[in-house]
Amino acid sequence: MEKYLENLNWRYATKRYDESKKLSEENLENLKEALRLSASSYGLQPYKILVIEDEEIRKKLRKEAWDQPQITEASQLLIFAAYTEFNQEHLDKFISNTAKTRRMEEKELEGYKNMIENTTLQLPKEQQQIWAAKQAYIALGNLLSAAATFRIDASPMEGFSAEGFDKILNLKEKGLTTAVIAAVGYRSMEDDYQHLAKVRKSKEELFTTI
Numbered sequence: 001m002e003k004y005l006e007n008l009n010w011r012y013a014t015k016r017y018d019e020s021k022k023l024s025e026e027n028l029e030n031l032k033e034a035l036r037l038s039a040s041s042y043g044l045q046p047y048k049i050l051v052i053e054d055e056e057i058r059k060k061l062r063k064e065a066w067d068q069p070q071i072t073e074a075s076q077l078l079i080f081a082a083y084t085e086f087n088q089e090h091l092d093k094f095i096s097n098t099a100k101t102r103r104m105e106e107k108e109l110e111g112y113k114n115m116i117e118n119t120t121l122q123l124p125k126e127q128q129q130i131w132a133a134k135q136a137y138i139a140l141g142n143l144l145s146a147a148a149t150f151r152i153d154a155s156p157m158e159g160f161s162a163e164g165f166d167k168i169l170n171l172k173e174k175g176l177t178t179a180v181i182a183a184v185g186y187r188s189m190e191d192d193y194q195h196l197a198k199v200r201k202s203k204e205e206l207f208t209t210i
């Protein structure tokens with residue numbers, strides 16, 4: 001427990017990365033596995049996560065993200081792309097995966113499927129996208145904790161043009177839109193932000209026990 005809190009104190013939203021340090025294959029796979037295990041509403045995971053390594057693409061993306069250096073200096077850039085709509089095909093795939101994983105007949109899941117249908121497929125498309133983006137943010141939170149545990153630096157970022165990113169990555173055609181992004185890698189010793197004290201609300205201000 002103490003170690004976990006120590007890791008959360010160690011992490012910070014890294015601004016400058018050491019470009020010479022790349023994540024090992026094993027570390028990257030571990031981060032991906034942590035992301036894959038993220039909780040989501042019904043377990044639907046209504047998003048894709050793009051791992052961007054290509055330097056040219058990252059240069060273009062940086063221009064759409066207030067020229068923030070993390071985009072090109074980090075080891076990898078992760079794009080959390082939410083579904084622009086959650087449709088029948090997505091649900092069918094989820095049900096079939098659940099049946100296969102839990103060795104059940106799809107028929108046994110009919111009630112469950114109806115419930116999901118009524119709460120997600122019935123939503124207006126705009127709401128579906130907002131809901132999908134919320135799920136992607138849970139994965140982002142999980143990434144930040146996992147990265148801290150593995151002592152990998154990470155930067156959550158909202159400072160970008162979703163429209164610009166979607167165009168560069170051809171996301172709209174795939175029924176996706178950029179919800180949030182994160183850079184991962186290793187901090188530069190010259191990044192002054194690592195020395196700043198954490199600014200957080202006090203427990204008294206943050207919590208109310210009823």
Ligand SMILES: Cc1cc2nc3c(=O)[nH]c(=O)nc-3n(C[C@H](O)[C@H](O)[C@H](O)COP(=O)(O)O)c2cc1C
Nearest residue numbers: 011012013014015068155156157158159160180198
């Ligand atoms: C969803 C989200 C979006 C953020 N967007 C940016 C960003 O675009 N650029 C940036 O430098 N920091 C960004 N941050 C970092 C926050 O400013 C930072 O997490 C906050 O100040 C708390 O500091 P700490 O994470 O270093 O403890 C973002 C953080 C979150 C959670």
